[in-house]
Amino acid sequence: MDDSGHSNLDYRNLFDLTGKRAVVVGGAGGIGRELVAGLVAFGAEVVVADRDLAAAQDVTSTLEGARAYELDVLAPQAIPRAAEALDPVDVLVLTAATNIRKRMVDYAPEEFERVVALNLRSSFELISAFGARMAQRGSGSIVAFTSIRAVTVEPGQGAYAATKAGLMQLVRTAAAELGPDGVRVNAVAPGVVETPLTEQIRANPEWGQAYSDKSALGRWSRPDELVGAVVYLASEASSFVTGSQLFVDGGWTAIDGRYTPPT
Template sequence: MSAGAGVFSLHDRVAIVTGASRGIGHAIARGLAGAGATVFGLGRSPAAQGDAAAFLYRTCDVTDSTAFGSLVEEIFAGQGRIDVLVNAAGITLPAQAAGDPSAAFRQTIECNLTAVFECCRVVVPCMLRGGYGSIINVTSIGAALGFPGNPGYVASKGGLAALTRALALDHSAQGVRVNNLVPGYVRTAMTEGSYADPERRQARAARTMLGRWGEADELAGAAIFLASPASSYVTGTDLYVDGGWAAKGL
């Protein structure tokens, strides 16, 4: 394998990124496109926020497996391949803000875990036909650490981390790699409530080794690595992009 930028190239690759209307998914979609991939960014919003000119945006709710399947068929028919799937769509419904905590728990599991399984189930056969596949599941430091007041989110991300390892084992012999991309506290619309509170913002920054929150664009490089031949011997693992949060002791 040659060294240099070529090992990270996604030229001639086709990628699908869910949750691409904003935040981490949007940043990853732009990053993969910048590395040479043809990127289809999916989101529930009618249009992506910010600069989405780098990728092709499609409106799709990933919890609707029928709609997602039809869109994947359309992409595969038009492109002849699907090489990369980034599952970045997700929701958080804190228990204290939920009118019905049980319903909020089920809804979070449906979006953050069950929908990811269905997306993978639909896309993997397309990858097998092309002989190459990289699936990147965006989890959270909450997948391995306890966080208060949000059991549905923690359970969904913990389950997703385990699902990644199961799928990596099931598809490793077929040339499909599956990995977790694990963000820490990143400033997005989803975390704006914490960021807007000076006390919580400062406490979370102080908990990291780098002493600050992350930006969504800082996830793009890790996603390019996991999507590209640079990570050809990497599967079933967790790549933390958390400013050192999980590794920090006292």
């Protein structure tokens, strides 16, 4: 504090990630590649960890300060090996996920297992493996990607929604367990985002427009609009934030959205 009672922090540096190593799991995906670019822009050294090594290398080919690492999170012992090979890691971002849109009564057991394995079990293992090493060093930030489906559902989203709600509970528990060792754990919850995975929805004009109309902003999100939230949670700007879920959903979960009455 100075004589006026103000902090001596240089607030312009709050978002600076210079000297930090970040690992983006699923970093070759539509959202992941934007997060990689954003973290690099703020000074981080970024590892693009993805099961598609060629796609990860494509992401890193134009980004100085980024490198590719082949990681299939469902392969036995792949996560502990990655945690050891990439150590030390200051920031871990989890974006890898899958969805099978079916009514619960039509789900096959193997489909349910596939969604749970990637969305929930691998997240548990990643948080455990990387979080343990962060705790040993006394610092770190983990950012998981949940979804609006963690709190609100629609037909055909049962397994996906359950994994995202479960992931948020893992985030809260990890925040409680790792917080005393200086590790923060939070989540970003996107709404509907323009990525290759949502092309099926946007290809249906009625479906795509209905999703646009549901949010307060009346449109879909671009992948780059999620970068700010991740940089914030990765940086010292959020030094007292843990166990939280930051919605980047255009107001989807804030409003009713079914009908705008005359006023």
